[in-house]
Amino acid sequence: MLFVAHLPPEVSPERYDTSLKVILAMAHYHLGLPFNRLESFQQMLGQPLPDATQWELVEQVADVGYVVFNHLQGYAAQLEVVFQDDTRARVLSLIKENQAEPPPARQAIYTTALRCEGARSVCLFFTGRQHAGENLDDLMALRQPGLPRMLRMADALAANTLKRHGDRVVNLNCLTHARRQFVDIQAFFPGECDQVIAAIATVYQQEAQCVEAELNPAQRLAHHQAHSAPVMASLKRWMQQQFDEKQVEPNSRLGQAFNYMLKRWAALTGFLRIPGAPLDNNPVEQVLKLSVRYRNNSLFYKTLHGAYVGDVIASLIETCRLNGVNPIDYLSALLHNRSAVFADPAAWLPWTFESALTPNAQAPPLGDTPPVSGHAGVLGVAVP
Structure with a gap:
């Protein structure tokens, strides 16, 4: 006769705790730590965590976060000011396309940062072949008719110019870039x-x-x-x-x-x-350092899907930072309340999620789930 030993009620059926998924996402997409470096760190702690497993875990964060990311784009499009800029990116699947015969018409790969300011601050990242002007054009398509023209701050590169919605913005150029000429x-x-x-x-x-x-x-x-x-x-x-x-x-x-x-x-x-017109494009160049740090440390994304996962998570983390919200608490709340997030993403923005939490839908504070193994996980977070 076989007897099945059931887990105690205080032990989650999930093999990996939510706190681990969130800390992995923070370590990789905010700190820029490569998965293989984190794997080596875990190995030293006696708790192996292969890089492929790490990817699966951070993908779960983006799998709920993308709903909020999509909603944030609509919210950002209604704000008063946008700062825009590009930096180079590496996506292996696109680099492979560049080596095909014939090569694609556009071979450059960018990460665009759009920092929108108004009642709240929103930071959005987009990685792919589109440059900043095209990504902002897509965002402006979501702007409600009748609103005043958005103040668009950028440097004077042609890649930042809007082709479809240029009449809906007031073009401003960066005084710091002008100073740099001298x-x-x-x-x-x-x-x-x-x-x-x-x-x-x-x-x-x-x-x-x-x-x-x-x-x-x-x-x-x-x-x-x-x-x-x-x-x-x-x-x-x-x-x-x-x-x-x-x-x-x-x-x-x-x-x-x-x-x-x-x-x-x-x-x-x-x-x-113009009231509220900024002097320079420094605010978006500051947030672009996040993408530069990722490129310098983790080097590349493997596919466009991987780049999209990075854009989603980095956008949510940076938007939290700009609004004084703890990103660990926020991403944990999204994972613990997946169904509610999909039902009403507007209630789960970084500045609204706390009011959406109920006694039945509150994420436990980081580290409250008792570890089963007793070993430390990534950056000291317990892995059940």
């Missing part, structure tokens, strides 16, 4: 470059005062019009005068730097006309 040639034209850099520094000093005084958009606009506008107007007159008096060769590096600013003057000085 920093790069400062050793060759110190006097002229110092004058431009000093003028831009004055603008940033005024911006710092606005931040310190916690001015609202209208007050900030008035402050810049009073203190920054004269500085920028004087700078524009001086640069134009250099050309008029033939003090600068238009095709020289200094002339090209002057032309960069003069041709984009309206887009570079939107903060002098």
Whole structure:
């Protein structure tokens, strides 16, 4: 006669605890730790966790997170400001396509970051052959008719330009990128470059005062019009005068730097006309460091599906960070309440999920599930 030993009620039927899945997702997609490095770490702890198993576990996080990721795109499309930029990406399946005969028309691979600001902050990552302008075009297709034009901050690359919804955005260019034109040639034209850099520094000093005084958009606009506008107007007159008096060769590096600013003057000085217009694209470049860190450490995605899983998880983690939400608690709540998330993703956004939790639908705090084996898992998290 055979007797089956049933698990005690306090032991989860899941082989791997939710906390392990979430910490793996954080370690791989936020810290950029490769799966094989985590496998080696687990082996040293005496609790083997093959890289293939790690992939299956983080895929489960994305399998519920993608519902929120899709909803966040619709939410982000209604916000007031968007920052956009690209960085290079590696996807092995696409690299293999590039080696085929004939090769695809577009061979470049990008990760785009879109950081949307308004009542809340949303960060979205997209990896594939589309560049930032095309990804933002797709996002703008979700924007409700009748809303004011979204403020679009980007550098002046053609890849950032919208083709289908350009009339629905106000194009702004990055003042930091303009400044960089002069920093790069400062050793060759110190006097002229110092004058431009000093003028831009004055603008940033005024911006710092606005931040310190916690001015609202209208007050900030008035402050810049009073203190920054004269500085920028004087700078524009001086640069134009250099050309008029033939003090600068238009095709020289200094002339090209002057032309960069003069041709984009309206887009570079939107903060002098539009309430809430940002000065630069630094906010999205800061979040793009997440993708750069992943590329430098984990090197590549194997397939587009793997890249999509990374985009989903990285977007949720970064959106949590921008809104002061603990991403471990948030991703754990999504995994523990899968059916509720699919039924109403709007209730499970990083800033709404706590109110959606009920006594019957609350994720246990990280580490509350007692380990069966007694061994430590990834970064010290217990593995049942």
